[in-house]
Amino acid sequence: MKPAPFEYLAATSAAEAAEALAAANGDGKIIAGGQSLMPMINFRLVKPTILIDINRIAGLDRIEKHGERLRIGATVRHRMTATDALVHRHIPILHDAMHHVAHLTVRNRGTFCGSVCHADPAAEMPMMTLLLDGTIAALSIRGERQIAASEFFVGSLMTSLEPDEFVTWIDIDTLPPETGWGFEEFSRRHGDFALACVATTMRIVDGVACDVRFGMMGVGETPLRLPDIETLVEGQAISERLLQDVSEALKGLLQPNTDIHASADYRRHLAGVLARRALRDAWKRATFRKDGPDA
Amino acid sequence: MPEKKITLSVSVNGVAHTATIEPRMLLSDFLRHELGLTGTHVGCEHGVCGACTVLLDGRSARSCLTLAVQAEGVEIETVEGQGSVDQLGRIQEAFRQHHALQCGFCTPGFIMAITDMLRHHPLESDEQIREALSGNICRCTGYEHIVNAVRELARERGPLT
Numbered sequence: 001m002k003p004a005p006f007e008y009l010a011a012t013s014a015a016e017a018a019e020a021l022a023a024a025n026g027d028g029k030i031i032a033g034g035q036s037l038m039p040m041i042n043f044r045l046v047k048p049t050i051l052i053d054i055n056r057i058a059g060l061d062r063i064e065k066h067g068e069r070l071r072i073g074a075t076v077r078h079r080m081t082a083t084d085a086l087v088h089r090h091i092p093i094l095h096d097a098m099h100h101v102a103h104l105t106v107r108n109r110g111t112f113c114g115s116v117c118h119a120d121p122a123a124e125m126p127m128m129t130l131l132l133d134g135t136i137a138a139l140s141i142r143g144e145r146q147i148a149a150s151e152f153f154v155g156s157l158m159t160s161l162e163p164d165e166f167v168t169w170i171d172i173d174t175l176p177p178e179t180g181w182g183f184e185e186f187s188r189r190h191g192d193f194a195l196a197c198v199a200t201t202m203r204i205v206d207g208v209a210c211d212v213r214f215g216m217m218g219v220g221e222t223p224l225r226l227p228d229i230e231t232l233v234e235g236q237a238i239s240e241r242l243l244q245d246v247s248e249a250l251k252g253l254l255q256p257n258t259d260i261h262a263s264a265d266y267r268r269h270l271a272g273v274l275a276r277r278a279l280r281d282a283w284k285r286a287t288f289r290k291d292g293p294d295a
Numbered sequence: 296m297p298e299k300k301i302t303l304s305v306s307v308n309g310v311a312h313t314a315t316i317e318p319r320m321l322l323s324d325f326l327r328h329e330l331g332l333t334g335t336h337v338g339c340e341h342g343v344c345g346a347c348t349v350l351l352d353g354r355s356a357r358s359c360l361t362l363a364v365q366a367e368g369v370e371i372e373t374v375e376g377q378g379s380v381d382q383l384g385r386i387q388e389a390f391r392q393h394h395a396l397q398c399g400f401c402t403p404g405f406i407m408a409i410t411d412m413l414r415h416h417p418l419e420s421d422e423q424i425r426e427a428l429s430g431n432i433c434r435c436t437g438y439e440h441i442v443n444a445v446r447e448l449a450r451e452r453g454p455l456t
Contacts, residue, residue: 002321003321005318007299010364010365031362034360034361038342039342042359053364055365103430105345105348105355105356108355190425190429191430
């Protein structure tokens with residue numbers, strides 16, 4: 001199908017974009033990479049009166065380290081995140097995750113922030129933002145609002161962004177160099193949306209896991225952090241027994257959907273399998289990296 | 296509500312074009328209907344099949360997920376820039392040699408995606424080649440011959456510097 005008519009503005013400053021978005025009274029849309037928005041516009045699922053293109057706004061296309069956080073600008077493409085040296089060095093789990101994001105051609109255009117705004121419950125970047133305690137900067141003519149990732153994802157394809165707000169950057173945690181990680185995703189074809197995915201990080205202190213983070217996607221209405229699993233693993237050494245407890249606990253915690261891709265039962269089963277693999281990988285990597293990231 | 300038309304200047308395969316178009320016009324339709332460059336094929340129109348792949352400033356992109364107005368000032372490359380029937384481009388020649396096409400509908404998208412791959416991606420193993428090709432769908436070949444063609448092209452190119 002072809003898009004319904006709309007006006008187009010190639011904004012040259014964030015303020016100009018914010019003003020145009022406010023003037024559109026909730027019927028405007030921001031476009032960066034367009035890899036999620038354009039299919040919806042082509043299908044006329046979304047019919048904006050105006051598309052505001054932020055690609056020509058200077059300064060949004062950077063990844064910068066601010067203290068212990070990495071700040072990813074609104075027009076940073078997946079390709080850049082996948083090849084960025086800061087990401088590779090400070091958040092290797094994100095570097096790993098990028099290999100699962102769509103396909104080469106889509107990664108050339110699609111953006112980190114756009115994927116988070118689209119909030120697909122089976123997309124990697126929303127889950128990684130949640131896992132890395134992200135902060136989302138939302139700009140409007142009323143000013144900048146910083147939203148914690150834990151408050152951002154409210155439903156499938158739904159966020160707490162107001163209609164006149166758009167994202168200018170997202171901040172995420174870097175990880176201490178001795179952190180181990182596991183990232184396990186299952187999809188039918190490489191690059192497709194996940195049927196289930198686990199991302200986890202931990203350090204080993206005195207022979208047990210600490211600072212455990214455990215996130216999942218594809219198994220609920222939003223990406224998930226699972227504090228119950230984090231508590232279960234925290235302070236423990238990874239053992240067959242513990243992994244068994246984790247997969248049992250997941251069965252009670254998850255309420256995945258049944259759709260044409262997979263049944264809820266299958267997704268729950270996958271969750272347990274992927275959780276075991278990811279936790280084992282994280283433990284193994286944390287064991288190696290205890291003596292420094294290059295050991 | 297009548298849309299405000301926008302004047303657009305682009306370069307396609309090194310040739311400059313100016314046109315006044317509606318903002319909603321997809322780049323794929325602009326190439327085909329405004330410029331008559333029908334080598335770029337339109338399959339699914341929602342970014343899944345890869346048939347409409349072109350290069351924007353040297354990187355592959357779905358032309359069905361790009362608005363023509365977004366290409367202002369961009370260097371566009373399409374399959375027409377690769378070669379002609381009498382003088383096939385190198386990738387086209389490899390496709391012919393390896394029988395990497397049958398109906399040919401998906402081929403322009405593959406050729407353009409492979410152009411990007413050969414310029415920017417290591418393609419050191421079949422696994423890497425298959426992963427790189429995973430964004431393009433072919434319903435005839437079963438991909439085997441396409442992988443063979445890309446393997447030869449990658450070998451010919453050598454390691455990326």
